[in-house]
Amino acid sequence: MNRRNALARLATVALLGALPVSAFAADTIKIGLILPMTGPSASTGRQVSAAVALYQAMNGKTVAGKTVEVIVKDDTGAADQTKRLAQELVVNDHVAILAGFGLTPLALAAAPIATQAKVPEIVMAAGTAIITEASPFIVRTSFTLPQVTVPAAEFTAKSGAKKVVTLVTDYAPGIDAEKAFKEKFTAEGGTVAAELRVPLKNPDFAPFLQRVADEKPDAVFVFVPSGFGGLFVKQFVERGLDKSGIKLIATGDVLDDDLIDQMGDVVLGVTSTHHYSAAHPSPENKAFVAAFEKANGGQRPNFMAVGGFDGMALIYAALKKTNGDTDGVKLVDAMKGMAWTSPRGPISIDPETRDIVQNVYVRTVEKVDGHLYNVEKSAFEAVKDPVKAAKAKK
Numbered sequence: 001m002n003r004r005n006a007l008a009r010l011a012t013v014a015l016l017g018a019l020p021v022s023a024f025a026a027d028t029i030k031i032g033l034i035l036p037m038t039g040p041s042a043s044t045g046r047q048v049s050a051a052v053a054l055y056q057a058m059n060g061k062t063v064a065g066k067t068v069e070v071i072v073k074d075d076t077g078a079a080d081q082t083k084r085l086a087q088e089l090v091v092n093d094h095v096a097i098l099a100g101f102g103l104t105p106l107a108l109a110a111a112p113i114a115t116q117a118k119v120p121e122i123v124m125a126a127g128t129a130i131i132t133e134a135s136p137f138i139v140r141t142s143f144t145l146p147q148v149t150v151p152a153a154e155f156t157a158k159s160g161a162k163k164v165v166t167l168v169t170d171y172a173p174g175i176d177a178e179k180a181f182k183e184k185f186t187a188e189g190g191t192v193a194a195e196l197r198v199p200l201k202n203p204d205f206a207p208f209l210q211r212v213a214d215e216k217p218d219a220v221f222v223f224v225p226s227g228f229g230g231l232f233v234k235q236f237v238e239r240g241l242d243k244s245g246i247k248l249i250a251t252g253d254v255l256d257d258d259l260i261d262q263m264g265d266v267v268l269g270v271t272s273t274h275h276y277s278a279a280h281p282s283p284e285n286k287a288f289v290a291a292f293e294k295a296n297g298g299q300r301p302n303f304m305a306v307g308g309f310d311g312m313a314l315i316y317a318a319l320k321k322t323n324g325d326t327d328g329v330k331l332v333d334a335m336k337g338m339a340w341t342s343p344r345g346p347i348s349i350d351p352e353t354r355d356i357v358q359n360v361y362v363r364t365v366e367k368v369d370g371h372l373y374n375v376e377k378s379a380f381e382a383v384k385d386p387v388k389a390a391k392a393k394k
């Protein structure tokens with residue numbers, strides 16, 4: 001550590017309000033993995049942490065001659081906890097990297113810590129477009145809602161639907177999806193007749209589904225976060241909407257691989273758009289799914305798992321490139337422009353925005369060997385987050 005770095009670190013420690021402790025153990029690189037391991041989004045924590053563990057089981061725990069140690073912390077889905085844990089991990093545990101972040105408010109809560117401490121924040125799960133703008137140390141391996149929603153709006157318009165109702169969970173990623181859908185669908189000549197927002201906490205979809213039925217649109221476009229799709233589909237069926245002639249079109253969050261096989265045949269034929277399906281037909285994905293299922297009692301990996309797996313791939317590749325140097329600026333620089341083949345297909349990190357560039361697939365629910373899967377039918381290739389792409393053009 002040179003003098004300037006040492007001073008910067010002391011200043012950071014002072015800022016964060018803690019006592020300076022011993023210097024880094026140079027042969028161990030620590031990653032603080034902050035996730036909702038309990039609470040309503042526990043499935044996301046379980047998927048991401050299992051995939052991170054699988055990455056290390058498949059690729060070893062050593063990079064550039066150093067041992068990579070992952071410290072998992074449960075923020076229960078509460079942003080004040082995320083912030084406190086990020087601070088503790090930086091100050092007390094001297095983590096070189098913060099990772100995880102199951103929901104948008106949690107990713108945003110850690111951003112000031114990443115900036116102050118100059119520690120990379122790898123967002124493996126959350127999906128609101130603006131997240132990467134909250135700190136120059138944020139790099140994302142999940143997706144953005146506008147990225148997967150614009151193709152859904154295009155598909156909906158091409159399918160001949162003229163009048164649509166949108167139904168989203170009422171927080172940042174839902175609003176992102178609602179806006180992206182409306183902008184693209186109206187540009188294609190369609191009309192959005194109603195924009196319905198369902199509370200994030202303890203959602204009851206019934207009154208909103210009644211509104212959908214009353215509007216009699218050609219289709220309903222839906223986003224709910226991972227873990228909530230089962231309840232949505234159950235209430236959709238209870239209200240008889242599966243027999244109403246109103247076409248269901250969703251982001252892949254709704255037909256999550258974690259839950260889809262329990263949803264029943266009512267979802268057969270439903271179209272969604274997303275960046276990952278466990279049915280993605282590539283050798284990389286077949287190996288990933290088989291290893292994940294083997295390590296997790298048959299549990300299928302979902303898009304959250306792939307975000308965690310690729311986040312680790314990115315961290316390992318960056319550490320290789322810096323030859324084990326954990327300087328945050330050097331690590332983020334190493335990550336910019338990185339490109340590789342993920343279980344989801346080809347991906348890269350946009351060097352301008354630090355956001356992920358990836359294929360977005362149009363999928364239909366089908367039965368494969370007696371189980372429900374989102375089977376990919378076509379792809380929009382190398383899609384950037386459209387919100388930041390539009391800003392860059394101005």
Ligand code: VNL
Pocket residue numbers: 041044102103104105125126127128173224225226227253
């Ligand atoms: C978010 C976006 C969370 C999409 C999700 O599941 C999801 C988020 C927990 O940004 O909060 O499927």
